[in-house]
Amino acid sequence: xxxxxxxxxxxxxxxxxxxxxxxxxxxxxxxxxxxxxxxxxxxxxxxxxxxxxxxxxxxxxxxxxxxxxxxxxxxxxxxxxxxxxxxxxxxxxxxxxxxxxxxxxxxxxxxxxxxxxxxxxxxxxxxxxxxxxxxxxxxxxxxxxxxxxxxxxxxxxxxxxxxxxxxxxxxxxxxxxxxxxxxxxxxxxxxxxxxxxxxxxxxxxxxxxxxxxxxxxxxxxxxxxxxxxxxxxxxxxxxxxxxxxxxxxxxxxxxxxxxxxxxxxxxxxxxxxxxxxxxxxxxxxxxxxxxxxxxxxxxxxxxxxxxxxxxxxxxxxxxxxxxxxxxxxxxxxxxxxxxxxxxxxxxxxxxxxxxxxxxxxxxxxxxxxxxx
Amino acid sequence: xxxxxxxxxxxxxxxxxxxxxxxxxxxxxxxxxxxxxxxxxxxxxxxxxxxxxxxxxxxxxxxxxxxxxxxxxxxxxxxxxxxxxxxxxxxxxxxxxxxxxxxxxxxxxxxxxxxxxxxxxxxxxxxxxxxxxxxxxxxxxxxxxxxxxxxxxxxxxxxxxxxxxxxxxxxxxxxxxxxxxxxxxxxxxxxxxxxxxxxxxxxxxxxxxxxxxxxxxxxxxxxxxxxxxxxxxxxxxxxxxxxxxxxxxxxxxxxxxxxxxxxxxxxxxxxx
Amino acid sequence: xxxxxxxxxxxxxxxxxxxxxxxxxxxxxxxxxxxxxxxxxxxxxxxxxxxxxxxxxxxxxxxxxxxxxxxxxxxxxxxxxxxxxxxxxxxxxxxxxxxxxxxxxxxxxxxxxxxxxxxxxxxxxxxxxxxxxxxxxxxxxxxxxxxxxxxxxxxxxxxxxxxxxxxxxxxxxxxxxxxxxxxxxxxxxxxxxxxxxxxxxxxxxxxxxxxxxxxxxxxxxxxxxxxxxxxxxxxxxxxxxxxxxxxxxxxxxxxxxxxxxxxxxxxxxxxxxxxxxxxxxxxxxxxxxxxxxxxxxx
Numbered sequence: 001x002x003x004x005x006x007x008x009x010x011x012x013x014x015x016x017x018x019x020x021x022x023x024x025x026x027x028x029x030x031x032x033x034x035x036x037x038x039x040x041x042x043x044x045x046x047x048x049x050x051x052x053x054x055x056x057x058x059x060x061x062x063x064x065x066x067x068x069x070x071x072x073x074x075x076x077x078x079x080x081x082x083x084x085x086x087x088x089x090x091x092x093x094x095x096x097x098x099x100x101x102x103x104x105x106x107x108x109x110x111x112x113x114x115x116x117x118x119x120x121x122x123x124x125x126x127x128x129x130x131x132x133x134x135x136x137x138x139x140x141x142x143x144x145x146x147x148x149x150x151x152x153x154x155x156x157x158x159x160x161x162x163x164x165x166x167x168x169x170x171x172x173x174x175x176x177x178x179x180x181x182x183x184x185x186x187x188x189x190x191x192x193x194x195x196x197x198x199x200x201x202x203x204x205x206x207x208x209x210x211x212x213x214x215x216x217x218x219x220x221x222x223x224x225x226x227x228x229x230x231x232x233x234x235x236x237x238x239x240x241x242x243x244x245x246x247x248x249x250x251x252x253x254x255x256x257x258x259x260x261x262x263x264x265x266x267x268x269x270x271x272x273x274x275x276x277x278x279x280x281x282x283x284x285x286x287x288x289x290x291x292x293x294x295x296x297x298x299x300x301x302x303x304x305x306x307x308x309x310x311x312x313x314x315x316x317x318x319x320x321x322x323x324x325x326x327x328x329x330x331x332x333x334x335x336x337x338x339x340x341x342x343x344x345x346x347x348x349x350x351x352x353x354x355x356x357x358x359x360x361x362x363x364x365x366x367x368x369x370x371x372x
Numbered sequence: 373x374x375x376x377x378x379x380x381x382x383x384x385x386x387x388x389x390x391x392x393x394x395x396x397x398x399x400x401x402x403x404x405x406x407x408x409x410x411x412x413x414x415x416x417x418x419x420x421x422x423x424x425x426x427x428x429x430x431x432x433x434x435x436x437x438x439x440x441x442x443x444x445x446x447x448x449x450x451x452x453x454x455x456x457x458x459x460x461x462x463x464x465x466x467x468x469x470x471x472x473x474x475x476x477x478x479x480x481x482x483x484x485x486x487x488x489x490x491x492x493x494x495x496x497x498x499x500x501x502x503x504x505x506x507x508x509x510x511x512x513x514x515x516x517x518x519x520x521x522x523x524x525x526x527x528x529x530x531x532x533x534x535x536x537x538x539x540x541x542x543x544x545x546x547x548x549x550x551x552x553x554x555x556x557x558x559x560x561x562x563x564x565x566x567x568x569x570x571x572x573x574x575x576x577x578x579x580x581x582x583x584x585x586x587x588x589x590x591x592x593x594x595x596x597x598x599x600x601x602x603x604x605x606x607x608x609x610x611x612x613x614x615x616x617x618x619x620x621x622x623x624x625x626x627x628x629x630x631x632x633x634x635x636x637x638x639x640x641x642x643x644x
Numbered sequence: 645x646x647x648x649x650x651x652x653x654x655x656x657x658x659x660x661x662x663x664x665x666x667x668x669x670x671x672x673x674x675x676x677x678x679x680x681x682x683x684x685x686x687x688x689x690x691x692x693x694x695x696x697x698x699x700x701x702x703x704x705x706x707x708x709x710x711x712x713x714x715x716x717x718x719x720x721x722x723x724x725x726x727x728x729x730x731x732x733x734x735x736x737x738x739x740x741x742x743x744x745x746x747x748x749x750x751x752x753x754x755x756x757x758x759x760x761x762x763x764x765x766x767x768x769x770x771x772x773x774x775x776x777x778x779x780x781x782x783x784x785x786x787x788x789x790x791x792x793x794x795x796x797x798x799x800x801x802x803x804x805x806x807x808x809x810x811x812x813x814x815x816x817x818x819x820x821x822x823x824x825x826x827x828x829x830x831x832x833x834x835x836x837x838x839x840x841x842x843x844x845x846x847x848x849x850x851x852x853x854x855x856x857x858x859x860x861x862x863x864x865x866x867x868x869x870x871x872x873x874x875x876x877x878x879x880x881x882x883x884x885x886x887x888x889x890x891x892x893x894x895x896x897x898x899x900x901x902x903x904x905x906x907x908x909x910x911x912x913x914x915x916x917x918x919x920x921x922x923x924x925x926x927x928x929x930x931x932x933x934x935x936x937x938x939x940x941x942x
Contacts, residue, residue: 066841086844099842103860116847146940164846380751383744384760390741391767391821394778397788401781410786454656464653473660479927481879483896484916487903488667491913495670511663514656544648572771575881575900589773596773596886600781608774615769623762 006216008041015078017042017168017200018063023072025058025224032058034224035072045194045201047215049208049247055224056204060170063202064093077167087116092166096173098157100145106156107132107141113164131159134193151182158190162197171203175210187213208248212236220244236293238281242370245291250326252297252337255372258288264364270333277308280369292367294340299327299352300359307361313337315356327352329360395612402605419606429607432591436571439502439587443509444566450510451517451566452559456547458518459525477515485512486579493580500582508580509570516569517562524558525551557626564622568615675913676706686910710914719898720915724922726893730809730884731877734816738873739866741817742824746865747858749825750832757833764829768822775819776886783811783887807889815883820876824869831865832858864937871930878926879919895919 008014016039025033032055040046048056061067062074065086073080081089092113100109110131114124132138135155140148145156154174161169174190175183191214194201205211211218212232219229220243228235228244239245242253254276256269260283267276267290276290304310316336317328320343327339339360352358402420406413423429454474461467477485489508493500532554536546552559574589581587595604677686714720749760767775782788783806790802805811835858843853859866881896888894895915903912 064841064845066844086841087847087849091845093842093845095838095842097836097838099836099838101839101842101857101861103863112843113846116852160842160846377751379744380748384748384752387741387745387748388763390818391763394782394818395767395770395775397781398774398778410781410784410788410791450656450659453652454660457653457656461649461653466657469665470653470657470660473664475931477664479875479923479930481876481881481896481919481923483879483881483899484671484920487899487912487916488671489663491670491674491909492663492667507663511659514659518656568769572773574773589771592773592777593882593886596777596780600777600784604777608771608777611771611774615771616766619762619766619769623758627758 006043008044009039009217014041016040017044017077018202019073019075020059021073021075023059023062023069023074025055025062025067026070031224033062033069036224036226037072038219038226038229040200040202042200043198045191045203045214045216047211047218048202048204048221049206049211049218050221051206051247054221056221057172058224059221060093060172060202060204063168064091064170065089090164090166091168091170092161092164093170094157094161094172094174096176098145098153098177100153100156100160102145105142105144106137106148109145109156110160110163112160117164127163131163134162134196135159150177151186154178154186158193162193162199165197166199168200168202171201173205173207174203176205176207183210184213190214212248220247222247239291239368240370242289242291242372245368245370250294250338250340252292252294254290254292254335256288256290258285258369260285265369267369270331270335272333273311273331274309276367277364278367278369279365284369284371287372289370289372290367291370292362294326294338295324295342296366297337297339297360297362299329299339299341300361301351301356303359304361308364309366310359310361311337312357312359315352315354315358318352318354327358329358395608398605399609399612402602402609404602404605407602419602420610423603423606423610426603428586429588429591429603432586432588435502435585436588439505439509439577439585440567440570443506443513443570444563446506446510447513447517447566448559448563451514451562452521452555454514454518455521455525459522474515474518477512478519480512482573482575483579486576489576490579500580500584502585504580504582505577505585505587508576509566509573512576513566513569516565517559520562520565521555521558524555528554564618671913671916673706673913674910675710675917676708677910677913678705678707678709679908679910685907710910711918713911714914714918719893723893723895723898724918727878727895728922730812730816730894731874731880734813734820734877735870735874737813737817738821738824739870742821742869743828743866745821746825746828746832749829750835761829764822764825767819772819773882776815776882779811779815779818779887780806783814806887807892809888809892811887811889812884812892812894815887816873816877816880819883820873823872823876827868827872828862828865831862835861864933864940867933868930868937871926871933875923875926875930878923 018038018040020036020038023033023036024031034055036055036059048059050056058067062069063076065081065084068082074082076089076091081091101112104112107128110128111124114127119127128141129138132141135158137148137152137155137159140152140156145153148156154177158174171190175186178186187210190201194214203211203214212235215232217229218232218235220227220235222243228240230238235244236248239248245251246253254267254269256267256276258265258267258278258280261277264277264279265284265288267278267288269276269290278290280288298304298307303312311331313329313331315327316330319326319328322343324340324342327341328336329339330336337360401412403415403417404411404413405416405418454470458471458474486508489504489511490500493504498504533546533550536550537543541549572589573587574593577587578590578593581590592604592607595601674686679686745764749757749764752760780787784790785802785804785806787806789805790799793799794802805814839857839861840853843857844850848856879896880894881900884892884894884897885900888897896919899912899915899919902908902915
């Protein structure tokens with residue numbers, strides 16, 4: 001297998017499967033999608049991430065055909081799909097509630113779409129059995145949806161929406177009804193199935209962890225607009241706004257005034273505190289936000305000498321999470337900074353406790369300098 | 373995202389026209405000057421005047437009212453007890469028979485209920501009159517009350533009662549101070565239902581009423597058999613109006629209560 | 645068992661025993677008796693003063709003669725058949741009219757629904773007798789319907805509708821429609837809209853989705869509505885006697901007349917017993933449907 005990474009979005013010759021071109025959707029006075037353009041490529045596992053009401057579900061419903069854009073066009077495979085009704089689109093959807101037909105067996109649920117295509121009986125049967133095998137529920141074909149567990153229902157819903165081999169599969173909060181442990185296992189299975197079938201997946205979720213785990217690219221949305229579209233690691237390590245930085249994972253955000261010093265900037269942010277030294281991606285000056293993840297901040301009892309940024313404070317709170325501990329450290333000026341350490345040793349005595357004076361330190365490239 | 377499609381709008385319009393046009397025509401023709409019920413002879417309220425001078429109707433209305441009030445009150449007490457026994461009574465000898473006797477009258481043809489009660493009253497030598505109508509109405513109404521109240525009892529959280537017992541209530545106090553206030557709306561609607569059923573009943577009353585007591589439906593029935601009359605139109609209009617005002621008032625009260633509760637919940641959330 | 649619990653159970657229990665169950669046993673007993681010119685107008689009467697012998701004597705005189713009479717006289721079995729037919733046809737038309745109304749209500753904007761619900765319940769609280777009466781003026785020879793039809797030019801001579809079986813059908817459909825609408829509406833509002841979207845997503849047209857998803861999933865409501873119309877319609881008395889003609893045979897009317905006009909109490913009793921036996925089947929089916937629905941929801 002050639003080790004070229006799967007990055008069709010960086011290849012100018014690649015044709016996108018889905019194109020949103022200046023799509024706007026209004027419901028009365030409310031603008032759900034605001035002049036949005038995006039390309040999604042074949043075989044991608046694309047995640048739309050955002051809080052409820054950000055417009056991600058509307059985007060998905062427009063792809064499925066349940067809503068039509070107020071203006072702009074949506075192209076699938078180079079063809080404008082707005083005049084095509086949902087039952088004629090080669091797009092299928094896995095519903096958040098699963099929407100399994102309660103009066104039909106698991107088998108008939110999966111066969112439902114195939115029967116609409118008037119396929120011959122033996123072909124339908126073969127395809128349904130294949131799907132049952134794919135999602136590992138061969139034993140439950142003759143049961144009704146109410147007679148199987150939540151996790152199995154999720155699999156039936158997935159099998160049903162994949163049965164017609166759609167060009168595009170839409171997944172609306174596919175794992176939100178499962179408990180945490182099952183959700184994690186299912187995430188990997190979902191990726192596995194996506195790879196096996198080679199179908200393009202677009203998943204809508206409000207769970208950032210889920211989006212980061214499964215997706216090849218994540219689109220962070222807010223108020224009908226795309227805030228950032230990027231790979232999971234870039235979304236996490238190089239957010240382009242405080243909104244994205246804050247939405248994904250835990251972050252300390254410090255506001256201040258930046259002046260350039262060669263490649264780095266010096267950010268003055270509070271009286272009596274040394275300025276923060278950071279490395280911006282592009283030259284920047286003036287009012288900025290400095291965002292730094294807790295795990296990038298080291299915590300120590302003695303003053304470190306080899307770090308660009310060093311501050312002192314006292315431990316206010318400790319959250320023990322098992323694998324990690326998060327310390328809330330209060331600086332003399334009242335600002336609280338979160339720092340995280342990995343609990344890599346089992347029997348280690350907790351090194352710091354409440355009210356301890358500690359030193360926090362980080363390098364000049366650990367944080368991100370963001371324009372305000 | 374529910375839109376009123378052309379099909380739905382048409383079926384609703386035609387459906388409600390079917391349900392309401394006959395009654396609206398009755399109301400309009402109650403103001404007809406002419407004695408002929410199919411020819412419009414100008415606006416008049418004279419039939420209302422005649423109605424209020426018709427002693428027979430007034431007497432029958434008074435009897436009906438007394439019977440309805442008495443029977444609905446008995447039915448409410450018995451029906452609430454019955455619901456409580458059904459839902460909270462636990463096991464006792466003949467429980468299946470009891471629930472059967474609660475549900476059976478709901479689907480029993482009125483002619484059979486009427487006939488059987490009449491035969492009972494005759495065989496024990498009870499003189500037929502207002503008293504026997506009250507007994508008959510209370511019996512079948514209590515079953516309706518039981519069904520209404522028991523559906524409320526089933527849906528409410530039993531632990532509320534247990535909390536009352538835990539805090540030192542006797543079972544009867546727990547019922548009076550906790551259960552009854554919670555099921556009160558259902559008890560009231562059960563009572564209203566019992567009242568309406570009694571006011572409305574013709575068949576059972578015509579079996580068990582003796583010559584001494586004539587209820588309004590019996591009186592109306594015998595005059596309808598002679599044909600349509602403007603006086604009956606006037607009477608119908610009055611009854612329809614009472615029911616309409618009552619039903620709308622009841623629904624507005626419930627709606628106001630719901631809205632008040634929602635407002636209070638919102639305020640509690642904001643301040644809390 | 646303590647005294648309070650005992651009295652709580654005993655009061656409604658004995659009330660129903662005395663005023664519901666015992667009267668039935670009396671009907672049953674009288675249906676096995678013979679008509680007599682006496683007060684009460686049947687024999688034998690049970691003489692409790694004669695003890696066991698009196699009871700044996702009484703029991704030996706009971707027979708199924710009245711039931712044999714019902715079977716041989718074709719008035720009765722014709723009435724039963726005609727009642728069944730009228731109830732069945734009216735139930736069918738009730739469904740035909742009630743379902744679109746319930747469907748329209750369930751799909752109406754949310755803020756309208758309480759009002760529409762009120763509009764369906766209102767006739768239910770309005771006097772049954774008055775609703776039947778309101779039809780008389782419409783259906784008669786010179787009534788509104790005929791005037792309207794002649795005005796539009798569809799007919800030239802008035803139709804005879806009142807005092808025919810057609811008037812009875814119209815009467816039953818008109819008065820029992822709310823009973824059909826409400827249970828169907830209840831199941832339709834519980835229907836998850838995403839099921840219809842899923843069906844469309846999988847290739848169904850709107851109409852196909854209606855027949856494949858909406859109808860099967862509202863089956864419980866349809867069945868309940870049908871029984872709620874069929875059961876009371878079968879024993880209906882007021883509608884056939886006010887709207888029907890002299891040739892309208894319905895068993896409720898026959899029973900009433902047998903009792904009051906012919907004063908043949910034993911035959912009236914037998915008519916009632918058979919009517920009950922016929923009704924047991926739909927009632928049991930209805931109960932089973934309700935139970936299934938309750939279990940499905942639990």
